[in-house]
Amino acid sequence: MSLLVCPYCYGRFKEKAIGFRCTGRPGKGGKPQCKTAPDPVLRKRLGDPRPYPPVFQANGAKLSAHHVDCGLETTNRVCPECHSRLPTHFGKNESRLIALVGAKYSGKTAYMTVLLHELKNSVGARFGSSLLGADDETRKTYRDRYEDALYGRHELLPPTQTAAARGVSPPLVFNFARAGDGSLRATERRTVLSFFDTAGEDLNTVEGIEQNVSYLASADAIILLVDPLSMRATKDLTAPGAPRPDASDVESPLDVLTRITELLIPELKVKPGGKIDRPIALAFSKMDALWDSLGEESAVRRPAPTSPQFETDDSLEVHDYIRALLDDWDGSGIDLALQRYWAKYRYFGLSALGAPPTDDGRLSTGVVQPHRVADPFLWLLSEFKAIPKSKPSKS
Ligand SMILES: Nc1nc2c(ncn2[C@@H]2O[C@H](COP(=O)(O)OP(=O)(O)OP(=O)(O)O)[C@@H](O)[C@H]2O)c(=O)[nH]1
Ligand SMILES: [Mg+2]
Ligand SMILES: [Zn+2]
Ligand SMILES: [Zn+2]
Numbered sequence: 001m002s003l004l005v006c007p008y009c010y011g012r013f014k015e016k017a018i019g020f021r022c023t024g025r026p027g028k029g030g031k032p033q034c035k036t037a038p039d040p041v042l043r044k045r046l047g048d049p050r051p052y053p054p055v056f057q058a059n060g061a062k063l064s065a066h067h068v069d070c071g072l073e074t075t076n077r078v079c080p081e082c083h084s085r086l087p088t089h090f091g092k093n094e095s096r097l098i099a100l101v102g103a104k105y106s107g108k109t110a111y112m113t114v115l116l117h118e119l120k121n122s123v124g125a126r127f128g129s130s131l132l133g134a135d136d137e138t139r140k141t142y143r144d145r146y147e148d149a150l151y152g153r154h155e156l157l158p159p160t161q162t163a164a165a166r167g168v169s170p171p172l173v174f175n176f177a178r179a180g181d182g183s184l185r186a187t188e189r190r191t192v193l194s195f196f197d198t199a200g201e202d203l204n205t206v207e208g209i210e211q212n213v214s215y216l217a218s219a220d221a222i223i224l225l226v227d228p229l230s231m232r233a234t235k236d237l238t239a240p241g242a243p244r245p246d247a248s249d250v251e252s253p254l255d256v257l258t259r260i261t262e263l264l265i266p267e268l269k270v271k272p273g274g275k276i277d278r279p280i281a282l283a284f285s286k287m288d289a290l291w292d293s294l295g296e297e298s299a300v301r302r303p304a305p306t307s308p309q310f311e312t313d314d315s316l317e318v319h320d321y322i323r324a325l326l327d328d329w330d331g332s333g334i335d336l337a338l339q340r341y342w343a344k345y346r347y348f349g350l351s352a353l354g355a356p357p358t359d360d361g362r363l364s365t366g367v368v369q370p371h372r373v374a375d376p377f378l379w380l381l382s383e384f385k386a387i388p389k390s391k392p393s394k395s
Contacts, residue, residue: 009079106226175191237292238289350372
């Protein structure tokens with residue numbers, strides 16, 4: 001049986017190794033109540049210093065276990081590596097880790113915030129799906145730190161702190177659920193999703209890379225966000241007033257792609273001449289700043305499809321369009337690298353905000369107007385067979 005991967009620490013283990021955390025309720029049959037205390041494992045791995053009842057080992061393939069000390073049954077299953085509480089039915093459902101990476105300032109935090117918002121709302125309506133934070137921490141952090149800023153106060157989010165500066169911070173973990181075939185006995189299909197908001201700089205430092213290695217190597221798929229404005233050739237195409245990154249400060253998209261590739265090849269034991277067998281979505285962010293340079297009829301400017309399946313033809317048109325743009329933007333090295341080292345890749349063009357922000361870090365139109373943000377994610381879900389996809393009309 002294949003190993004499971006913890007959505008919180010990316011540790012790998014067998015289902016049987018899953019641990020249990022006692023409920024901490026008063027004992028049964030004259031047995032004492034188990035005491036709560038800070039859990040050194042949880043504190044070390046995820047920086048959580050709060051007190052919890054003890055963890056014990058039992059058959060992790062079962063959904064509950066009896067704690068001998070207090071005689072009580074518990075359904076609170078925990079990761080053997082970091083002691084995080086695992087999502088309900090973990091190990092019985094699909095669990096997919098999608099890594100979101102990109103250079104500093106490429107738009108990762110804005111993208112993650114808007115993507116999750118879209119998954120809850122418009123994508124939910126389109127696919128009959130729901131997205132719920134898997135734990136209290138995720139629900140609270142997403143709402144307080146991300147959603148309220150962008151959707152409530154219309155402010156951009158501050159640059160993400162590096163791993164070294166912020167210490168450990170757990171990823172956001174969600175349950176994506178979709179009703180089955182619509183029949184009466186519709187079974188829900190659930191996918192556990194884990195998002196880790198990396199700081200772009202973390203791809204530059206040794207500590208940062210170490211943290212990212214386990215994250216990237218455990219991921220089932222990668223979304224690599226690329227800021228088209230970081231490519232020199234787009235300078236004259238950028239809408240007037242749209243902020244551009246300081247070229248001396250950000251890494252080129254090809255450098256980031258090369259680094260990820262070099263990191264994964266040994267980690268995944270790719271044979272010489274072989275390819276990395278994880279799908280990678282290379283998504284150009286901030287396309288709003290380049291609207292006017294794209295043809296009126298461009299597939300990238302077209303609104304995303306609304307049908308309850310992934311539209312393959314539409315996606316391939318966007319893919320081809322971006323590939324052609326890459327040539328214009330002196331980015332053909334990116335395509336060569338993807339062809340050579342990655343078994344499955346696709347290009348996307350999107351905008352999280354819909355319009356360039358103001359200089360003082362606010363939304364210029366006052367509202368978030370996302371464009372095609374869910375595309376890369378839906379492509380990956382369709383690759384995982386978590387949502388249906390249409391057949392391409394030409395092959
Ligand atoms: N035009 C435009 N600009 C965007 C968009 N999303 C983000 N930006 C700009 O890009 C800047 C960086 O965005 P972030 O989301 O903080 O980027 P990041 O990749 O998380 O950056 P680090 O955390 O420093 O690695 C923002 O301050 C915005 O100015 C977008 O959809 N359109
Ligand atoms: Mg960030
Ligand atoms: Zn874990
Ligand atoms: Zn107990």
